[in-house]
Amino acid sequence: MAATDRTSLAIATLSVVVLLGAASDAARADGRAAAGAYLYLDSDHLEVVHPYASLRVEADDDTTLTGSYDADVITAATIDVRTSASPRAFTEARHGIGLDVAHELSPTLRIGAGASGSFSPDTNSATASFRLAWEDDTRIHTLSLSGGGSFTGVGRVGDQAPAGLVGSGGLTAGWAAVLSNAAVLDVALAGELSLGYLESPYRFVSIYTRGAAEPWLAMPESLPDSRLRGAARVRLRVAPMDGLFLRGSYRFHTDDWGVLGHTVELGAVVNPVSALSLGIELRYLGQRASSFYQGRYETLPLIPTWAARDRELAATTTLSAGLRVELALPDIFDGESAVYARGEFIYTRLYDTWLLPERLAGVVGLGLTWTR
Amino acid sequence: MTLTRLLLVLLVGTASGCVPVAAWDRGSLAHPAMADSAQPDSTAFDAHLAGAREAALDPAGAGGGGCGCN
Numbered sequence: 176m177a178a179t180d181r182t183s184l185a186i187a188t189l190s191v192v193v194l195l196g197a198a199s200d201a202a203r204a205d206g207r208a209a210a211g212a213y214l215y216l217d218s219d220h221l222e223v224v225h226p227y228a229s230l231r232v233e234a235d236d237d238t239t240l241t242g243s244y245d246a247d248v249i250t251a252a253t254i255d256v257r258t259s260a261s262p263r264a265f266t267e268a269r270h271g272i273g274l275d276v277a278h279e280l281s282p283t284l285r286i287g288a289g290a291s292g293s294f295s296p297d298t299n300s301a302t303a304s305f306r307l308a309w310e311d312d313t314r315i316h317t318l319s320l321s322g323g324g325s326f327t328g329v330g331r332v333g334d335q336a337p338a339g340l341v342g343s344g345g346l347t348a349g350w351a352a353v354l355s356n357a358a359v360l361d362v363a364l365a366g367e368l369s370l371g372y373l374e375s376p377y378r379f380v381s382i383y384t385r386g387a388a389e390p391w392l393a394m395p396e397s398l399p400d401s402r403l404r405g406a407a408r409v410r411l412r413v414a415p416m417d418g419l420f421l422r423g424s425y426r427f428h429t430d431d432w433g434v435l436g437h438t439v440e441l442g443a444v445v446n447p448v449s450a451l452s453l454g455i456e457l458r459y460l461g462q463r464a465s466s467f468y469q470g471r472y473e474t475l476p477l478i479p480t481w482a483a484r485d486r487e488l489a490a491t492t493t494l495s496a497g498l499r500v501e502l503a504l505p506d507i508f509d510g511e512s513a514v515y516a517r518g519e520f521i522y523t524r525l526y527d528t529w530l531l532p533e534r535l536a537g538v539v540g541l542g543l544t545w546t547r
Numbered sequence: 548m549t550l551t552r553l554l555l556v557l558l559v560g561t562a563s564g565c566v567p568v569a570a571w572d573r574g575s576l577a578h579p580a581m582a583d584s585a586q587p588d589s590t591a592f593d594a595h596l597a598g599a600r601e602a603a604l605d606p607a608g609a610g611g612g613g614c615g616c617n
Contacts, residue, residue: 209588215596225592245595315565347606351583352565356572359581363606404604412581420580428603436603444580452580462602487602499589517589523600538596542588 206232206239211515211542218535220252220264227542234276241275247295267332269295283310289323297334297376300327319349331376339372357414362407369402380482384475391475396484404430418446433466434488454499456519464490470527490526495519497538510547516540 210228215221229243247269273291280286286307293300304323310316324344328337345367352360374396381390410424426438437460444454465488467481497519504512517540525532568576575581584590590607597605 211588213592225595227588227592229588245591313567315567345604349606353568353576354565356568357575359576361583365604365606367604406604406606408606414575414578414581420575420578420585422585426603426605428605430602430604434602438603442585444585446580454580454586460601460603465602487600491601493601499586501586515586515589540589540592544588 205547206230207544207546209542209544211540213538213540215536215538217521217537218533219531222250224248237279239277241273241277241289243271243273243275243291245271265332267296269293269298283312284308296332297330298327299337300325302326315353317349317351319351320346321349322346329372329374329376334376337372338376339374341369341371341373343367343369359412361410361412363410365406365408367404369404371400373398373400373402375485378484380472380484382475382478382482383471383473385473387473392478394478394482397480397482399432399481402430402432404428420444428462430465432488434462434464436460436462436491450503452499452501454501456495456497456499458493458495460491460493462491464488464527468527470529486525486528486531489528491523492526493521493523495521507545508547510545512543512545515542515544517542 208228208230210226212227213223213225215223215225225245225247227243227245229241231239231241234240248266249268250264250266252264271291271293273289275287275289277285277287284307287305289302289304291302291304293302302323302325304321306319306321308317308319322345324342327341327343329339329341330337345365347363347365349361349363351362354360376395378396379393380396382392382394383390406426406428408424408426410422412420412422414420420443422440422442424438424440426440427436428438429435439459440456441458442454442456444452446452465483467479468483468485468488470489472479472482497517499515499517501513501515504514506512517538519538521534521536521538523534523536525534579585584607594605594607597603
C-alpha cells in the first residue's frame with residue numbers, strides 16, 4: 176500500500192473516530208450511531224477496505240439529522256477494476272460524505288431530503304435526493320415516492336480536466352401493504368435516465384480481422400450518450416413464528432442498451448435468544464448482455480459505432496451466500512448497543528469474455544451500532 | 548405482457564387481502580428484522596457494492612448514482 180493510501184486510510188479512520196466522538200457528545204439526545212469496516216477481496220486481485228460511520232440525532236420531536244462518511248481504499252491489479260487484470264497495479268482512495276434530514280409532517284406523512292458527495296482521484300460526484308411516504312389512517316397501506324439527481328465528472332488520474340460529465344436523474348415509487356399481523360408485501364418501480372459521458376477513459380476495445388490472433392486496432396470504448404434504466408421489485412416479509420423472520424424478493428431490471436435481468440433474494444433471521452440474532456442471505460442474479468457488447472469485436476473493415484469493454488455489460492450469472500451474526504452489548508449512555516459480524520461469498524460467471532470469465536469474491540464486515 | 552398481468556393480479560389480490568392490525572398486535576411487524584431495511588449499514592454496503600459491480604438499477608437505491616466506480 177502506497178504512502179498516499181496509508182494517509183487516506185488514516186484520514187478515514189480518523190473521521191470514524193471523530194464521528195464516534197460526536198456520537199458520545201450527542202449521547203444526551205436520542206439517535207443512532209454506527210461505525211464499522213468491510214473488507215472485499217476477489218480473484219481479480221481487487222482489494223477494497225471500506226470504513227464507514229454515521230450519526231443520526233433528533234433535532235426536535237419530528238425531525239432527525241443524519242451525517243455519514245465512508246471510504247474505499249482500493250488496491251487492484253488494474254487501473255480499471257471492471258475490465259480485466261493487467262500488470263499495471265494501482266492503489267487509490269475514494270471518500271464519500273452524506274447529509275440527510277427527515278421530518279414528520281403529520282403522524283401519517285414523512286418527508287426527507289439528502290445530499291452527498293463522492294471524491295476520488297479520477298471521479299467526483301454530487302448527489303441530491305428527496306423522498307416522501309404516506310401511510311393511510313388504517314396503517315395498512317404506505318405509498319412512497321423518492322427521487323434524485325447526480326452530477327459526475329469522470330476522468331483519469333493526473334488529467335487536467337475530466338474526460339466527460341454525466342448527469343443522472345431517477346424516480347422510485349413504492350407501495351407497501353400489511354397483509355396480516357405477521358406479513359408485509361411491497362412493490363417498487365424505479366426509473367433512471369443518465370446523459371453524458373458513460374464510457375470509462377481507461378478502457379480500450381481491440382478490433383480484430385476475422386480469425387486474427389492480434390488486434391488490428393485498439394480504439395477507446397464507445398458507448399451511447401444516454402441510458403434509460405428501469406427496475407421493478409416485489410418483496411414479501413413474514414414472521415411465521417416467534418423469533419423467526421423470513422424475506423424474499425424478485426427484481427426485474429432492464430435498460431435501453433438491451434440489458435435485461437432477474438434477481439431473486441432470500442433471507443432468514445432467527446433470534447434464539449433476545450440478545451442474539453443470526454441471519455442468512457442467498458442471492459441469484461441472471462442478466463442478458465447489452466445489444467452491442469461482444470467479447471471479441473471481429474468487425475473489420477467496419478469500425479463499430481458502439482464498442483464496450485465493460486464486463487458488467489456481458490451476460491452474467493451471480494450467486495452469493497452470506498451469514499450475519501449480531502449480538503447485543505451492555506447498554507451505554509442509556510442506549511442499546513450491538514456488534515455485528517458478517518461474511519459473504521460471491522461467485523460471478525461472465526459469459527462471452529476473453530479474460531477472467533469467472534470471479535470469486537469474499538466480503539467480511541464488522542460493525543458497532545448504538546441506538547436510543 | 549404476462550409479467551404485467553401477473554403483477555396486476557398480485558396487486559389486486561394483495562389489496563383485497565389486507566387487514567387492519569391493532570396496535571397491540573403489531574409486535575412482529577415492529578421487529579427490526581421486519582423493517583424495510585433490516586440492517587441499514589449492511590444494506591448500504593450491499594447497494595454500494597452492487598452499484599460498482601452490476602449493471603442493474605435497484606429500486607432501493609434509485610435516484611442516487613455517482614458510484615465513483617469507473
